[in-house]
Amino acid sequence: MASYLLEHRREQIFPKLTTQQIARLEPHGVRIDTRAGDILAEPGEGHRKLLVVLSGSLEIIQPGTQGDELLNILLPGDFAGELSTLRGVPGFVRIRVSAAGTVLALDEDSLRDVVQSDAELSEIIMRAFILRRMGLLASGHSEVMLLGSRHSGGTLHLGEFLTRNGFPYVNIDVDTDPGVEALLERFQVTAADIPIVIGRGGEVLRKPSIQDLARELQMNREIDPDKIHDLIVVGAGPAGLAAAVYAASEGLDVLVIEDTAPGGQAGSSSRIENYLGFPTGISGQALASRAFMQAQKFGANVSIACSAKQLHCDQRPYAVETADGRRMQTGAVIIATGAQYRELNIEDLPRFIGTGVYYAATHLEAKLCEGEDIVVVGGGNSAGQAAVFLAGTCRHVHILVRADGLAQSMSRYLIRRIEESRNITLHTRTEITALTGTDGLERVRWRSQSSGVSEMHAIGHVFLMTGATPNSKWLQGCVSLDDKGFVRTGLDLPAQHLAAAHWPASRPPFLLETSLPGVFAVGDVRSGSVKRIASAVGEGSICVQFVHRVLREFSGAESAIAY
Numbered sequence: 001m002a003s004y005l006l007e008h009r010r011e012q013i014f015p016k017l018t019t020q021q022i023a024r025l026e027p028h029g030v031r032i033d034t035r036a037g038d039i040l041a042e043p044g045e046g047h048r049k050l051l052v053v054l055s056g057s058l059e060i061i062q063p064g065t066q067g068d069e070l071l072n073i074l075l076p077g078d079f080a081g082e083l084s085t086l087r088g089v090p091g092f093v094r095i096r097v098s099a100a101g102t103v104l105a106l107d108e109d110s111l112r113d114v115v116q117s118d119a120e121l122s123e124i125i126m127r128a129f130i131l132r133r134m135g136l137l138a139s140g141h142s143e144v145m146l147l148g149s150r151h152s153g154g155t156l157h158l159g160e161f162l163t164r165n166g167f168p169y170v171n172i173d174v175d176t177d178p179g180v181e182a183l184l185e186r187f188q189v190t191a192a193d194i195p196i197v198i199g200r201g202g203e204v205l206r207k208p209s210i211q212d213l214a215r216e217l218q219m220n221r222e223i224d225p226d227k228i229h230d231l232i233v234v235g236a237g238p239a240g241l242a243a244a245v246y247a248a249s250e251g252l253d254v255l256v257i258e259d260t261a262p263g264g265q266a267g268s269s270s271r272i273e274n275y276l277g278f279p280t281g282i283s284g285q286a287l288a289s290r291a292f293m294q295a296q297k298f299g300a301n302v303s304i305a306c307s308a309k310q311l312h313c314d315q316r317p318y319a320v321e322t323a324d325g326r327r328m329q330t331g332a333v334i335i336a337t338g339a340q341y342r343e344l345n346i347e348d349l350p351r352f353i354g355t356g357v358y359y360a361a362t363h364l365e366a367k368l369c370e371g372e373d374i375v376v377v378g379g380g381n382s383a384g385q386a387a388v389f390l391a392g393t394c395r396h397v398h399i400l401v402r403a404d405g406l407a408q409s410m411s412r413y414l415i416r417r418i419e420e421s422r423n424i425t426l427h428t429r430t431e432i433t434a435l436t437g438t439d440g441l442e443r444v445r446w447r448s449q450s451s452g453v454s455e456m457h458a459i460g461h462v463f464l465m466t467g468a469t470p471n472s473k474w475l476q477g478c479v480s481l482d483d484k485g486f487v488r489t490g491l492d493l494p495a496q497h498l499a500a501a502h503w504p505a506s507r508p509p510f511l512l513e514t515s516l517p518g519v520f521a522v523g524d525v526r527s528g529s530v531k532r533i534a535s536a537v538g539e540g541s542i543c544v545q546f547v548h549r550v551l552r553e554f555s556g557a558e559s560a561i562a563y
């Protein structure tokens with residue numbers, strides 16, 4: 001993949017800027033004279049600059065577990081930089097001067113000014129950054145190693161986290177990798193310590209949490225604890241990312257807090273075929289990373305592996321407290337925390353999560369069950385998509401639903417694909433009753449309600465696609481919720497609900513505003529929402545115009561935005 005990218009898209013990965021384009025960059029940067037052998041950036045260093053070669057040359061070197069690799073030599077007109085440059089987080093390559101000369105250096109704020117104001121340069125730079133990251137990911141080359149086992153849920157969890165955050169790492173399977181003994185000895189760890197992450201400087205993290213990983217690998221930009229943000233968006237699924245893109249592009253100071261990785265539920269979808277503008281479909285991961293980059297481009301600060309624990313709503317500015325005890329203040333809040341799959345009430349199920357029971361059907365899971373029989377539980381669109389996608393690589397897919405059929409819950413196009421597929425069997429009025437296995441899942445028992453017959457099958461992979469509950473516990477009494485815990489907004493807040501919630505304003509709540517002025521809810525977490533990507537994106541986008549209004553109300557001053 002890395003060599004395919006280089007072969008086919010070299011000109012876009014390493015575009016040469018014209019004299020006119022460089023002249024447009026000049027006022028944003030400073031000229032630096034370089035000497036042969038100078039190191040301009042090391043892997044792991046944050047706040048790197050975009051470096052445009054004016055004369056001389058630069059070597060781009062990627063250190064990895066197998067030694068250094070020379071990725072490219074940059075000549076006049078070329079530029080060094082990557083997505084991490086835009087975010088201000090540590091990068092992955094060393095930049096060494098091979099021939100003395102001059103570079104034009106732009107810091108991250110100036111770079112952001114350029115990509116926001118110069119459409120032509122923005123396209124060239126953003127495309128190069130995206131392709132460079134894709135190349136890094138595909139190269140299989142990184143200083144960061146994940147040592148684990150395909151039979152370990154913890155390993156899968158960390159692998160998913162790094163993958164969904166587009167972080168390059170090398171995966172070493174302690175069960176099969178030939179060089180593993182030497183590695184374990186070198187870092188003085190044992191197989192009992194897995195999952196183990198070896199960081200850039202050789203630091204060893206035994207069974208780290210995703211928060212440990214994000215901290216050690218410096219995956220986030222700093223958050224100024226004293227700042228009062230215009231807007232905090234909680235959740236970076238489609239709704240939260242859309243809100244962040246619109247708000248940041250309209251000049252608001254936006255902080256996004258995301259529990260895991262950008263993309264939310266959509267990020268775990270193998271192929272989305274009904275989102276406008278993608279006639280051949282798009283993977284959730286690709287959609288999420290594009291949206292994430294767009295939010296960065298406009299200057300939103302997205303903090304991953306960062307969970308909102310509580311909303312402090314007794315006074316304004318409001319404060320969002322995170323699980324690690326930090327408090328961030330803000331004029332307005334957008335709740336975009338989405339929903340979570342319901343777990344089935346089956347004994348031993350938690351034991352198999354990640355080692356045979358999955359809540360997502362991406363390429364990662366598809367690889368694990370290639371050529372094997374699998375079960376998909378659920379009758380909604382996500383179950384249908386998973387079944388059709390997995391049928392492409394698995395031997396047989398059994399769909400289990402409690403209902404009489406799929407017509408009430410699944411889109412017609414998916415039902416047709418399931419019916420036409422020779423290796424998918426639909427079992428209606430059927431439920432899983434037991435999961436068994438020693439290290440990982442080995443057998444599944446299910447029972448037909450129609451016949452009363454139970455069957456045991458030697459199946460090691462179950463995909464649970466069984467509906468969702470809202471992530472609204474952190475709101476603790478601040479906003480009005482419906483009986484299932486979804487957040488009520490706008491017209492769903494009649495006078496008696498507003499009175500019960502002590503609504504203080506003389507106006508009624510805006511569309512998407514909760515029972516607390518200045519706090520909005522969008523996407524799947526919102527009561528009555530249509531559980532679709534397009535509607536989540538739409539709500540996240542629309543909501544921003546009301547954020548301007550409440551900020552204006554709150555500050556008593558005119559907003560910079562005219563609408």
Ligand SMILES: Cc1cc2nc3c(=O)[nH]c(=O)nc-3n(C[C@H](O)[C@H](O)[C@H](O)COP(=O)(O)OP(=O)(O)OC[C@H]3O[C@@H](n4cnc5c(N)ncnc54)[C@H](O)[C@@H]3O)c2cc1C
Pocket residue numbers: 234235236237238239240257258259260261262263264265266267268269270271272273274275306307308309336337338339340360361381382385471474522523524525530531532533534536
């Ligand atoms: C496998 C799958 C396939 C799908 N396919 C399609 C499809 O093809 N077409 C379609 O239209 N829809 C599809 N959907 C539905 C669609 O993905 C959702 O409707 C959409 O993702 C909802 O977006 P959201 O931003 O509201 O919430 P979510 O996507 O749920 O995102 C919420 C985010 O908030 C974060 N979060 C939660 N709690 C906290 C907290 N306390 N602090 C910080 N962050 C928090 C979560 O980690 C998550 O990233 C699919 C869903 C799944 C699961």
